[in-house]
Amino acid sequence: xxxxxxxxxxxxxxxxxxxxxxxxxxxxxxxxxxxxxxxxxxxxxxxxxxxxxxxxxxxxxxxxxxxxxxxxxxxxxxxxxxxxxxxxxxxxxxxxxxxxxxxxxxxxxxxx
Amino acid sequence: xxxxxxxxxxxxxxxxxxxxxxxxxxxxxxxxxxxxxxxxxxxxxxxxxxxxxxxxxxxxxxxxxxxxxxxxxxxxxxxxxxxxxxxxxxxxxxxxxxxxxxxxxxxxxxxxxxx
Numbered sequence: 001x002x003x004x005x006x007x008x009x010x011x012x013x014x015x016x017x018x019x020x021x022x023x024x025x026x027x028x029x030x031x032x033x034x035x036x037x038x039x040x041x042x043x044x045x046x047x048x049x050x051x052x053x054x055x056x057x058x059x060x061x062x063x064x065x066x067x068x069x070x071x072x073x074x075x076x077x078x079x080x081x082x083x084x085x086x087x088x089x090x091x092x093x094x095x096x097x098x099x100x101x102x103x104x105x106x107x108x109x110x111x112x
Numbered sequence: 113x114x115x116x117x118x119x120x121x122x123x124x125x126x127x128x129x130x131x132x133x134x135x136x137x138x139x140x141x142x143x144x145x146x147x148x149x150x151x152x153x154x155x156x157x158x159x160x161x162x163x164x165x166x167x168x169x170x171x172x173x174x175x176x177x178x179x180x181x182x183x184x185x186x187x188x189x190x191x192x193x194x195x196x197x198x199x200x201x202x203x204x205x206x207x208x209x210x211x212x213x214x215x216x217x218x219x220x221x222x223x224x225x226x227x
Binding site for chain 2: 033044090105
């Protein structure tokens, strides 16, 4: 059974640009969550999508957005990139009603 | 509001020694609790979880954790450390009524294992 797949694994962008990250959950999982991991702030919850609807949201500015498609694949978008957005972005999926989250390997975003 | 505190950002043990990683949580309602491990440049792997069943939870790779409500703790232990246990460990909490993905993580503890 394939795990959570995140693409791309590495990304370098320039300040002011926008970026889109992709996450394919485990087959049968309809909940997808996104996290930002930085050395200073640790792991912070961005948002969660379930059945194409945002179900939970963390405390991030509106530059961070996401969406989920009918096949449960999810994308997150960051607009007007700042140096502080450099981080490892992790995606996790859950089976409906289950507490166990399965994580992808992450996308390492570097903003220069 | 829920929160998780991991005591000690770095822990170093000798191979074969006891591993003890500390986690305290703050929650107004009974939580679900988790320990995850992260190897360099990898995602998170679930070690074990507490979901209000047995207070002593056994996980993968010989790890276990005990839920102590009176101490609001969920410390992770392993009787004998192995070199392959060197990694970063995260404690996380989720409200029992949560319908899914939102986890609140501690700051992490980096475990070093000396030969």
